[in-house]
Amino acid sequence: MRKRVADLISAALLVLQKNGVIATGDLPIFQVDIPKIPEHGDFATNVALVVAKSARQAPRQVAALIREALNPPPGMLARVDIAGPGFINFFLEDSSWLQVLADIEAAQGKYGDSTMGAGKKVQVEFVSANPTGPLHVGHGRGAALGDALANILAATGHQVEREYYINDVGLQMQTLGLSLFRRAQELQGLSVTFPEHGYQGDYIKTLAQHYLAAHGPVPAGDPDSQTLERCGRFAGEAILAEIQQDLADFGVQFDHWYSETRLFQEQILDKALATLQDQGYLYEADGALWFRATAFGDEKDRVVRRQTGVTTYFASDIAYHWLKFQRGFDQVIDIWGADHHGYVPRLQAVVQALGIAPERLTVLLVQLVSLLREGQPVAMTTRGGTFVTLRQVMDEVGKDVARFIFLSRRADAQLEFDLEVAKKQTSENPVYYVQYAHARLASVFRLAAERGIAWQEADRAVLTRLSQPEEMAILKVLAGYPDVVAAAARHLEPHRITYYLTELAKELHAYYYKHRFLSDDLELTQARLLLVRGIQSVLDHGLRLLGVEAPETM
RNA sequence: GCGCCUGUAGCUCAGUGGGAUAGAGCAACGGACUUCUAAUCCGUAGGUCGCAGGUUCGAAUCCUGCCAGGCGCGCCA
Numbered sequence: 041m042r043k044r045v046a047d048l049i050s051a052a053l054l055v056l057q058k059n060g061v062i063a064t065g066d067l068p069i070f071q072v073d074i075p076k077i078p079e080h081g082d083f084a085t086n087v088a089l090v091v092a093k094s095a096r097q098a099p100r101q102v103a104a105l106i107r108e109a110l111n112p113p114p115g116m117l118a119r120v121d122i123a124g125p126g127f128i129n130f131f132l133e134d135s136s137w138l139q140v141l142a143d144i145e146a147a148q149g150k151y152g153d154s155t156m157g158a159g160k161k162v163q164v165e166f167v168s169a170n171p172t173g174p175l176h177v178g179h180g181r182g183a184a185l186g187d188a189l190a191n192i193l194a195a196t197g198h199q200v201e202r203e204y205y206i207n208d209v210g211l212q213m214q215t216l217g218l219s220l221f222r223r224a225q226e227l228q229g230l231s232v233t234f235p236e237h238g239y240q241g242d243y244i245k246t247l248a249q250h251y252l253a254a255h256g257p258v259p260a261g262d263p264d265s266q267t268l269e270r271c272g273r274f275a276g277e278a279i280l281a282e283i284q285q286d287l288a289d290f291g292v293q294f295d296h297w298y299s300e301t302r303l304f305q306e307q308i309l310d311k312a313l314a315t316l317q318d319q320g321y322l323y324e325a326d327g328a329l330w331f332r333a334t335a336f337g338d339e340k341d342r343v344v345r346r347q348t349g350v351t352t353y354f355a356s357d358i359a360y361h362w363l364k365f366q367r368g369f370d371q372v373i374d375i376w377g378a379d380h381h382g383y384v385p386r387l388q389a390v391v392q393a394l395g396i397a398p399e400r401l402t403v404l405l406v407q408l409v410s411l412l413r414e415g416q417p418v419a420m421t422t423r424g425g426t427f428v429t430l431r432q433v434m435d436e437v438g439k440d441v442a443r444f445i446f447l448s449r450r451a452d453a454q455l456e457f458d459l460e461v462a463k464k465q466t467s468e469n470p471v472y473y474v475q476y477a478h479a480r481l482a483s484v485f486r487l488a489a490e491r492g493i494a495w496q497e498a499d500r501a502v503l504t505r506l507s508q509p510e511e512m513a514i515l516k517v518l519a520g521y522p523d524v525v526a527a528a529a530r531h532l533e534p535h536r537i538t539y540y541l542t543e544l545a546k547e548l549h550a551y552y553y554k555h556r557f558l559s560d561d562l563e564l565t566q567a568r569l570l571l572v573r574g575i576q577s578v579l580d581h582g583l584r585l586l587g588v589e590a591p592e593t594m
Numbered sequence: 595g596c597g598c599c600u601g602u603a604g605c606u607c608a609g610u611g612g613g614a615u616a617g618a619g620c621a622a623c624g625g626a627c628u629u630c631u632a633a634u635c636c637g638u639a640g641g642u643c644g645c646a647g648g649u650u651c652g653a654a655u656c657c658u659g660c661c662a663g664g665c666g667c668g669c670c671a
Contacts, residue, residue, distance in 0.1 A: 069611090077615070086613065089651075099651080124614050125651060170671065212671055237670095328669055339597080339667080346669040353671050381598050382666045407599065408665075415605090449607070452599055454664065456606065461620090470619065472633050484630050527610060539608060542618075553626090553635040594633070 041140065041519040044116070045083045045130055046072045052109035053087070061105055062095045074520065081121065081129030082516065088126040099126025137515040138503040144518065144574040145498045150195075151574075152525045152581050157198030161368055164190045166375035167287065168205040171280040172216045173241055177409045177457065178377055180290065180430040184446035184587065185406055186375045187292045188534035191585045196529040201369075203296045204287075205360060208276050209304065210353060215239065217263075217272025223248035224258045224271075241427075247275050286431050290439055291587045303359045309351060312362035312394075313344065321393045331358070336389035358390050365396050373532065378405045378452075404532060406451045412458040437462040440588045444471035447586050448538045470542055471588065474579065477545035479594040481576040484557055488569060491558065496566035505567040510551040514571060517547050521578050525585070534586065541582045548575050 050067055057064045070087035088103035095102050103122040110120065119131040144151040166186025169179050186202065194200045219238040223245050226232055234240070251274050252258070263271065287294070303309050313329075316322050321332045322344065329345035331354075344355045364372045376383070384403045391401045411418040411428050418428060433442050441462050448470065449455045462469065496502050506515070521540065528536040557568040583590040 071611085071613085073610080073613080075614075076617085080614070084614085089613085092651090127614070172671090207671065210671070326669085330669095343669045348669080350669090352669070356671095377665095378599065379665055380671095384598085405599075405665095410664095453607080454600070458606090461606095469633085473619085476631080476633050480631055480634085487630055523610080531610085535608085536610080539618080546618085549634055550636085552630080553632090556630065558630055594631075 055109040083130040140519045142498045155197040161199045162371040163369040165203045171276045175430040181446045184443045201295045209300045213272040220271045220275045309359040312359040333389040338385040407454040474545045477548045482592040
């Protein structure tokens with residue numbers, strides 16, 4: 041609907057260009073907004089304010105000329121006002137909003153989808169937690185965000201792949217192996233000193249039991265390298281399996297689980313570093329190999345291969361991102377915890393050094409989640425092993441609640457998650473508000489079916505029975521949905537969907553309270569069923585994007 | 595010390611590439627169930643948009659400085 045108005049204005053501007061009122065050339069960029077106040081119409085544009093300067097006339101005069109030049113189809117516009125400093129306010133005929141319901145019906149459950157990303161291949165890499173411990177709430181937020189984002193990008197026509205990068209190489213795996221080894225020794229009654237930087241969570245003890253059951257007793261003293269590696273691999277694989285189960289239960293399906301090990305096995309690291317070498321961005325100093333990150337604005341150069349000859353984690357990331365673009369993604373989105381933000385400039389530097397346009401890599405930083413219980417912070421230390429896992433949160437409040445709360449904030453704002461509030465099945469908990477709207481409608485349709493009410497196509501004759509203010513308000517909200525999805529995709533902000541759904545649910549609840557849908561007036565009943573079916577369709581679509589269930593009953 | 599994020603109602607947060615009188619939920623207060631699901635609805639009250647400058651027709655939004663909170667600044671991952 042907004043687009044129809046914008047097109048109308050563009051056409052008018054072309055007329056004015058031809059008449060020499062405004063400068064020829066590209067059309068100026070103007071906005072068509074939905075005003076906050078009804079008195080300002082259904083849509084308002086600032087076009088006259090934008091054009092006024094080049095036309096060398098007062099904005100209100102320009103606005104009048106534009107209004108003259110408008111050529112709307114019959115029955116579309118009720119009124120066009122010029123207001124304030126030169127805004128043009130459009131008031132649509134009520135009946136023109138009814139088109140929305142026909143649009144929804146025609147889309148067959150896909151109203152909100154678009155083709156804006158057609159032909160674009162996008163990778164969303166998220167969670168990617170190291171397989172050294174269970175997923176915690178912070179990972180849950182990243183999971184909800186990445187998954188919803190991927191859904192939204194897919195709905196807007198992008199070709200999307202979800203990927204999880206497994207850091208299963210390096211020092212941390214040795215530390216993990218040693219932690220397991222020492223716990224195993226403890227279980228055998230040997231007295232040990234636990235490694236200072238070891239993983240202390242209880243889950244390591246459990247894994248040690250499993251290890252002993254599978255491989256038999258461990259020797260006293262320090263492990264040889266083979267044993268250490270076996271312990272590390274055992275723990276890593278077991279933890280990864282658990283992570284995969286957690287994510288599956290959280291409703292997240294990855295297309296690829298990419299192991300860092302492959303970067304070595306398939307010589308990808310060598311190829312990527314060779315590319316940088318060819319470009320002249322690598323140099324030797326102090327016995328190490330460095331990447332010249334300062335050439336692209338990073339604050340210092342970064343080591344790629346240590347004095348010891350072992351490559352760094354950063355080197356793996358160079359290779360991994362080189363590979364991502366080799367794999368043909370137009371857009372690569374990484375979702376990281378905000379504590380890694382210092383890492384962004386060097387990775388952006390790598391992308392540029394590889395000759396890739398920097399805007400093709402987007403790193404989304406997810407701020408941390410602080411967990412509360414009854415308003416009191418829940419203590420969390422990462423290494424110490426006292427943290428709340430995603431599994432615990434899922435068990436306690438449910439997947440849908442957790443996802444909805446995670447998606448009810450901008451990613452770059454810190455999130456407070458109160459377990460007690462999330463557990464309440466009350467209005468303090470917005471997810472139920474939206475789900476309830478959907479279930480309520482399902483209930484209405486069940487009853488309508490029982491009463492044998494005939495369905496009706498969304499044709500004009502029936503729909504003109506919709507004339508109540510609540511009905512007009514709903515139509516306008518429904519008309520805005522495609523814009524919301526598109527904006528969520530453009531800005532990579534799923535929370536826009538969350539807010540929209542809450543608003544739509546509010547419209548439904550108010551409408552439901554005030555008017556009966558099923559009445560003796562068959563035509564009116566059919567019209568209202570069409571309207572609320574449109575609502576249900578959009579609620580369902582939006583909740584699906586968020587990865588939250590749309591229940592039939594509650 | 596340097597860098598990134600944040601600062602909007604009592605609380606948690608929205609605020610659409612600068613727009614007209616800054617919004618929602620919760621909490622508070624007052625109302626509404628013989629009805630298609632009250633997990634709902636209606637109403638009241640509540641804000642110097644952290645502070646100070648600047649840019650312009652117009653700033654919560656852009657720029658600069660300051661203040662406060664969070665997170666980073668390894669040849670760790």
